[in-house]
Structure formats: structure tokens, C-alpha cells
Amino acid sequence: MSPGGPRVISKVNAGVPAVFVGRFQPPHAAHVATIIQALGRAPRVLVLVGSANLARSIRNPFSAPERARMLRAALQEAGADVRQVRFRALSDHFDANRWAADVRWQAAQVFGPAQAVALVGFEKDASTAYLRWFPGWSRLPVPEAPGLNATDTRAALFEGLPLPPGLPESVRAFLTQFALTPAFARLQAEWHAVRRLQAALPAGAHLQEERWVRLTAQHIWLQTRTQAIGRGLWELPGRVLAPGVQPGAVADTVFDHPARSLVAHTTAHVYRADPPPEPRYAASRPVLLTTALARPRRFFEDHHVILGRFLEAAAY
Structure with a gap:
């Protein structure tokens, strides 16, 4: 099904397991409260930790295992029965249909393909249109928690300011320990x-970039970034x-x-x-394709996804 399909219904069966999707960069009290509320209405909750295939960045500073550990510890602090909660990593596909299909596949893997499922969440903006x-x-709505968001926490962390409440x-x-690591620096x-x-950019700037995919049967040509943004990561x-400025040629594929x-x-x-x-x-330099494909979190931004799409196209 595509994101243009009918809206989900709001009635929830108390015996239906639930799925909660989020980036949790980092988790905060509203995330924990949401899972606890879901546990009160569902026998099991699957928490899908998003952006799991992306390298550390200021938008996604923490790995999926780190975020799952933080959430598990916070739930235990709150007295929740974490035996009812399952955590799984969810990749970014930069494509709504692929992403939604992956969520459904993950739920089927945990709960079974024929199992009815309730989706947890509230629609605060376009970022939760996936509901x-x-x-x-079915849908398991939860109340919004005003004033709590991970964006402000990341800003305080990187600016060296006191961490916000919540x-x-x-x-x-x-986070206090993470701030002492080379990754944080x-x-x-x-x-x-x-x-x-x-x-330095005009307000609302929309930039263009050009990337080249040089592929052989066994290798992909990559370079390692030396700039402060994405330092040490592979890029096309x-x-x-x-x-x-606009590109001077017609691209094989456009990612937007x-x-x-x-x-x-x-x-x-x-x-x-x-x-x-x-x-x-x-x-x-040439990198073995098998090595490149196995290390998505070594790539800058969505370059691993771009590589995968080109390989898909080459297979047809």
C-alpha cells in the first residue's frame, strides 16, 4: 500500500500488539510515557528504532543499539515490564513506500504475518504523516507532550548548554558520558x-549537487571526507x-x-x-562492493542508499 491509502481507524483492540516508530535521538520522557501507555493497552509493543543505517551525524548522533539501551533503561526506571517490549532497528530508505513496507515486514517478523497490529503515535506535524x-x-493514539523534543536536547548538547528537563x-x-568521547568531539x-x-546561505536555499557512481563487478569508487561535516565517512x-547553479548534464537518477x-x-x-x-x-579509491554494502553507517548522508538503488537498477 502507498502513503496515499485510506486513513487508519482509531478504534483499538486491547488484545492487539502495538508498533511504535521513532528516531529517539535521544529518547525523552514523552517517548517513555508513550511506550508505557501502549503497554497498558497492548500485550506486546514493538519499538522500531529509526535511521539505524545512517552514520553518526548531528541529526542522528546515536546508534540504534545505544538508543535501544537508553530506552530500555528509562523504561526500567519508570517501573515498566520491559519483557513485553521488543526493540528492532529500522533503516531509512528516503522513500515513503519502501519505508512503510519495511515497517510492515518488521511487524510481521515479530508478531506473525496474519496478526492485527495497532500503530502508536500522535500527529504533531508532517513528520508523523506516516500514521x-x-x-x-488500527491506531493507538497517545496525548502529545508539549515542550518535549529531541531537537532541543541535541542543540543543548552540542552547544555545551544545560540539558533541558524531561x-x-x-x-x-x-549523554554526560557521551560528551567525553571522540565521537562527540x-x-x-x-x-x-x-x-x-x-x-551563509540565503533563507530557504535549495542546493544542487552532482555525484558519480563508478561501479565494476566487484568495486565501487569512493572517497573519504576530510571536511568537518562527515569527517572520515565515505562518499560518492x-x-x-x-x-x-544548476547541473550541466542530465542525471541518470535524482535524489531529492x-x-x-x-x-x-x-x-x-x-x-x-x-x-x-x-x-x-x-x-x-576502489572499495570492494561487499565491504561497502556491509557498512552502511560508514557512508555520508544517504550515499549508501544511492549505491543500493543503482545496484537494484543494474539487476534489471
Whole structure:
């Protein structure tokens, strides 16, 4: 089914297991309260921890296992029976239909393909429009918790400000320790670099970038980022164009998901070809495809997803 399908119904069967999807970057008290409320109405709750295939970034600083551990500890603090909760990682596909299909597949793996399911959540903005993408599932609505959001917590963390209220003590302790790690130092540098670039762009800037996919039967050519944003991550050879500049050729594929780039809405024009013979691309090196495919969290932004789509297309 596509996201254009009928709305889910609001009536919930108390015997129906529930699915709660979120990024939890990081978890806060409203997430914990939502799971506890779901446990009061469902025999089991599957928590799908999103963006699990993406590298650490200022938008997604914590791995799926880290977030699951934080949530489990916070639930235990609150006295919840975590034996009724199952955590599974959920990838970003930057495609609504693929993402919704993955959620349904995950639920079928845990609860069985014929099991009725209730979807947990409230619609606070377009980011939770997915609550309408599961016709046939019931809906378990939960009250909104005003003033609690992970965005503010990440901003305080990277700015070195006091963490906001509404964080479970176990989460607060994890963040305090995380701030002492090399991973945090890299992300804090990324945070300030992103803010500088955003300040230099026109309001509402929509950028264009070009990327080249050089593939053989066994290798993909990649380069390692040296900039503060995404330092050390693999990327497809390419460049972000200056504001207002358009690509000079017709791309094989265009990737335009609004959340794919950290700095601004950026449309990627991707070519199945060798990159131009320019010094900026000379640093690209062949990486075994098997190695690249097995390490999605080593890639910058959505470049692993782009690679996967090209391989899918090549198979047909």
C-alpha cells in the first residue's frame, strides 16, 4: 500500500500488539510515557528504532543499539515490564513506500504475518504523516507532550548548554558520558560547521549537487571526507554546487528527499559514470562492493542508499 491509502481507524483492540516508530535521538520522557501507555493497552509493543543505517551525524548522533539501551533503561526506571517490549532497528530508505513496507515486514517478523497490529503515535506535524500509511492497522493514539523534543536536547548538547528537563536520568547520564568521547568531539565540530554554512546561505536555499557512481563487478569508487561535516565517512565522488547553479548534464537518477542533507534541502543529480578528470576527484579509491554494502553507517548522508538503488537498477 502507498502513503496515499485510506486513513487508519482509531478504534483499538486491547488484545492487539502495538508498533511504535521513532528516531529517539535521544529518547525523552514523552517517548517513555508513550511506550508505557501502549503497554497498558497492548500485550506486546514493538519499538522500531529509526535511521539505524545512517552514520553518526548531528541529526542522528546515536546508534540504534545505544538508543535501544537508553530506552530500555528509562523504561526500567519508570517501573515498566520491559519483557513485553521488543526493540528492532529500522533503516531509512528516503522513500515513503519502501519505508512503510519495511515497517510492515518488521511487524510481521515479530508478531506473525496474519496478526492485527495497532500503530502508536500522535500527529504533531508532517513528520508523523506516516500514521496514515498503514490501512488495515488500527491506531493507538497517545496525548502529545508539549515542550518535549529531541531537537532541543541535541542543540543543548552540542552547544555545551544545560540539558533541558524531561530527560530520564539514565538518558541524562548517557549523554554526560557521551560528551567525553571522540565521537562527540567530531559531532560538535560538525554542528558548528553546519551552522556556519547555514548562516551563509540565503533563507530557504535549495542546493544542487552532482555525484558519480563508478561501479565494476566487484568495486565501487569512493572517497573519504576530510571536511568537518562527515569527517572520515565515505562518499560518492562529487560536489555541491553554489546557490543558484544548476547541473550541466542530465542525471541518470535524482535524489531529492528533503531530509537527505544536513545543511539545506539539496537535490543530488547522480550519474552512472566515471567522475570528471579533475584533481578534486583524484582521491577516490576502489572499495570492494561487499565491504561497502556491509557498512552502511560508514557512508555520508544517504550515499549508501544511492549505491543500493543503482545496484537494484543494474539487476534489471
